[in-house]
Structures are given as structure tokens and as C-alpha cells.
Amino acid sequence: MKTIADIAVAAGVSKSTVSRVLNHRPGVNPQARARIQAIIDESHFTANMAAKNLKARHSDMVGVIVPLMTSKSVASFIHGMSAELESQHIQMLLMNTGMSTEKASDYVKILNSKGVDGMIVLVAGYDQQLIETLGGSQSPVVVVGQDLSMHQIPSVFYDDYRCGYMAGQQLLEQGCKRLLFLGISPMDVALGRQRRRGFEDALSMAGVQCHYVSDCVLFAESGMEKTRQVLAQGYIPDGIFGVTDRIAAGAAKAMTQAGIIPGQQVAIIGVGDDELCELLTPPLASVHYDHSEVGRQAAQVLFEAITGRTTERYAHIHQGHFHWRASCQLSES
Structure with a gap:
């Protein structure tokens, strides 16, 4: 058998049904699928994929x-x-x-x-x-x-709004009074705006201080450098929220280098639940995303x-x- 039409005639089905079987697509009765596949196997039929896709106007x-x-x-x-x-x-x-x-x-x-x-x-x-x-x-x-x-x-x-709000709530529950937010450019609406907006709303009724940084990039080095700059300005946070795990990990390193111990003198949270969270000392709390x-x-x-x-x-x-x-x-x- 040389064509899909030949197989369709032999199987007593339409050409579109044969096409579904050839493309492993749903919508074919199991008994009909088995019958069509048997005819295909017996005839050693091989579809011309380029021609088939051009005609069907799909490329898979x-x-x-x-x-x-x-x-x-x-x-x-x-x-x-x-x-x-x-x-x-x-x-x-x-x-x-x-x-x-x-x-x-x-x-x-x-x-x-x-x-x-x-x-x-x-x-x-x-x-x-x-x-x-x-x-x-x-x-x-x-x-x-x-x-x-x-x-x-x-x-x-x-x-992402809920993510920022959760992080703010968690830090407030730990008793943090001087917070640091490490975000990225607002050009990224999800990470740059929504996570910050949720965090701000969580803090709005608590009467706590927060220093906001919104120009980090998505690397640990950026979180570390921005935290160092904040410390150099004399602001010593006891709670930090980094909008990614890597930014938060960089912040944790900067605080440790300054003699401020994460998990004791400063609480730190990231986002993403990256495998690196378990590798840090102490392990990094994070908002888990699948x-x-x-x-x-x-x-x-x-x-x-x-x-x-x-x-x-x-x-x-x-x-x-x-x-x-x-x-x-x-x-x-």
C-alpha cells in the first residue's frame, strides 16, 4: 500500500483517522487504531513526513x-x-x-x-x-x-503578589523590625513589581522599617554586593527578603562576612526552593515553586x-x- 488513502480503504475508515494513528494523536477508537496499525505494519508503510506536514499545515x-x-x-x-x-x-x-x-x-x-x-x-x-x-x-x-x-x-x-506577602508575614512573625528587600527591575512585573507589592502590603500595618533595593540582577553576586552597599550606608537589617534564592544567598554571605549571623541575628528568605538552599549554612528558607x-x-x-x-x-x-x-x-x- 502506497498511500494513506489505500490504508483507509483497507481499514474501512477515513483518511483523517489513518492520519491520527500515524501521528499518534487521540480521538481514535482503540479497536480501529489496532486494525489500522496492523495494516500499516503489514504493508511496511512509511509516511512522507515532509509532504504530509506541508499538506496538513503542521510541523509537529x-x-x-x-x-x-x-x-x-x-x-x-x-x-x-x-x-x-x-x-x-x-x-x-x-x-x-x-x-x-x-x-x-x-x-x-x-x-x-x-x-x-x-x-x-x-x-x-x-x-x-x-x-x-x-x-x-x-x-x-x-x-x-x-x-x-x-x-x-x-x-x-x-x-507573585502572594509570594511577597507570605515572605513579609514570615519575617514579621520572627519579630524582625528592620527589613531589607532585594528585588530586580520593575521591567519584570512578576519578580520586580508583584513580589515587592505583596511584601510592602504585608509590612504596611506593622510599623516596621524597610530599605528597598530594586536593581539587583539574577545572580548571587548581585545580592551580595547590594547588601554590602546597604550595610556600608549604616542600615543593619534583621530580616531580608530576596526575590530569588540566589539573591538571598548572596545577601546571606554579605551578612556573614560582616559578622552578622543568618538564622540568629538576621532572618533571610528567598524564592524558588533551589537545591542550593540545603547547601547553605544555615539552610535557606524559601517560597517553593514547582x-x-x-x-x-x-x-x-x-x-x-x-x-x-x-x-x-x-x-x-x-x-x-x-x-x-x-x-x-x-x-x-
């Missing part, structure tokens, strides 16, 4: 755009995405923006020109140009890490869009939970 390929290849959280996102996409026999084409929103916009256009079935875009920051590019994409798009649902762009993201699960759901949402099973739900929100460790305590007042 999705683009995945990430802001930073060296990030542990990005690696976890990709792990979850790839496992889900592989289960649907879909391949990934990975592209790295280096934290550039301009590159993200360019890559969306490039992926559209390559005819990918869809895209998953991990967004560290965004501007109007990127929003318009994502909204105008010819292929379905799912955003991860930021909430662009108000622009009718499906988004899978964390409740990055792999978020990546898996993003792939599911995209697959639904590709197969035409979209809904009016654009926001897919994940909650974190607080993982207490010894850095989040004060033994001296």
Missing part, C-alpha cells in the same frame, strides 16, 4: 523562547515542557533571548516564518512591542512567568490550542508554599 514542532539558559528555574520549566511535548510526539526548537525583549519579539516572528505549530515564551520582562507581537502571532502562543491574560494571551504564572509542573501545564495549554480545544480561560495561576528552614529565625533581639 513548537518553539520555546527562554530569557536565560543558565537559570535553574528555566531548566526545570524546560524539563516539564519537554516531557509533556514528547508524550504528544512534538519536538522543541529552543531559542535564548539573553533577557532581551527585543530579541523575544524577533524570535516570535522568526518562529512564525518557520511554520511552527505553536510557541511557549518564558517572559522575564515585557513591553508594548512584545505584547503586540505575541498577540499578533500566526501560531498559538502560551506565555510562562508573567500574566498577559488581560491581553487575551494564555498565561501560566505564579501568584517549575517543572508549570512547564508541563504550559505545554498542555499550548497543545489544546494547537488542536483547536481552546477555551476562554487565559489565566492559569499556580500558588507557591513556604518552606521553612533555619535561616528564617532570630535567636537574638
Whole structure:
């Protein structure tokens, strides 16, 4: 048998049903699937994938755009995405923006020109140009890490306001009176704005002091250097919230070098629950985020869009939970 039509006639089914079996897609009766597969195997049929994809106008390929290849959280996102996409026999084409929103916009256009079935875009920051590019994409798009649902762009993201609020509550419960917030640029709405806003709201009724830093970058060295600068200005915090574990880890090192002991004289909290948390002394308390699960759901949402099973739900929100460790305590007042 040379064609899908030949197999369809032999099996007594439509060509589209044969195509579903060849592409390992759902929607075929198990008995019919077994009958079709037996005919395919007996006839040694091999589909011409390039011609098939051109005719069907799908590539079994999705683009995945990430802001930073060296990030542990990005690696976890990709792990979850790839496992889900592989289960649907879909391949990934990975592209790295280096934290550039301009590159993200360019890559969306490039992926559209390559005819990918869809895209998953991990967004560290965004501007109007990127929003318009994502909204105008010819292929379905799912955003991860930021909430662009108000622009009718499906988004899978964390409740970062709640994350900041939780961290503030935990430090206040330890009796902290002089707090330090270590954040990143507000260009990143999730980490830079929402986590700070939640933290500020937790503190607003408590009457405690807080020094806010909003220009860290996503490395431990940045958290260490910014904390050193704050200490040099004469502000000695007894509670620190870093919007990532690495920033918090850098702050912990700076405090230790200054003779201020984390877990005794200063309580410190990060976000992400990175494996490094257990390697620090004392271990770092953190808001736990399941990055792999978020990546898996993003792939599911995209697959639904590709197969035409979209809904009016654009926001897919994940909650974190607080993982207490010894850095989040004060033994001296």
C-alpha cells in the first residue's frame, strides 16, 4: 500500500483517522487504531513526513523562547515542557533571548516564518512591542512567568503578589523590625513589581522599617554586593527578603562576612526552593515553586490550542508554599 488513502480503504475508515494513528494523536477508537496499525505494519508503510506536514499545515514542532539558559528555574520549566511535548510526539526548537525583549519579539516572528505549530515564551520582562507581537502571532502562543491574560494571551504564572506577602508575614512573625528587600527591575512585573507589592502590603500595618533595593540582577553576586552597599550606608537589617534564592544567598554571605549571623541575628528568605538552599549554612528558607509542573501545564495549554480545544480561560495561576528552614529565625533581639 502506497498511500494513506489505500490504508483507509483497507481499514474501512477515513483518511483523517489513518492520519491520527500515524501521528499518534487521540480521538481514535482503540479497536480501529489496532486494525489500522496492523495494516500499516503489514504493508511496511512509511509516511512522507515532509509532504504530509506541508499538506496538513503542521510541523509537529513548537518553539520555546527562554530569557536565560543558565537559570535553574528555566531548566526545570524546560524539563516539564519537554516531557509533556514528547508524550504528544512534538519536538522543541529552543531559542535564548539573553533577557532581551527585543530579541523575544524577533524570535516570535522568526518562529512564525518557520511554520511552527505553536510557541511557549518564558517572559522575564515585557513591553508594548512584545505584547503586540505575541498577540499578533500566526501560531498559538502560551506565555510562562508573567500574566498577559488581560491581553487575551494564555498565561501560566505564579501568584507573585502572594509570594511577597507570605515572605513579609514570615519575617514579621520572627519579630524582625528592620527589613531589607532585594528585588530586580520593575521591567519584570512578576519578580520586580508583584513580589515587592505583596511584601510592602504585608509590612504596611506593622510599623516596621524597610530599605528597598530594586536593581539587583539574577545572580548571587548581585545580592551580595547590594547588601554590602546597604550595610556600608549604616542600615543593619534583621530580616531580608530576596526575590530569588540566589539573591538571598548572596545577601546571606554579605551578612556573614560582616559578622552578622543568618538564622540568629538576621532572618533571610528567598524564592524558588533551589537545591542550593540545603547547601547553605544555615539552610535557606524559601517560597517553593514547582517549575517543572508549570512547564508541563504550559505545554498542555499550548497543545489544546494547537488542536483547536481552546477555551476562554487565559489565566492559569499556580500558588507557591513556604518552606521553612533555619535561616528564617532570630535567636537574638
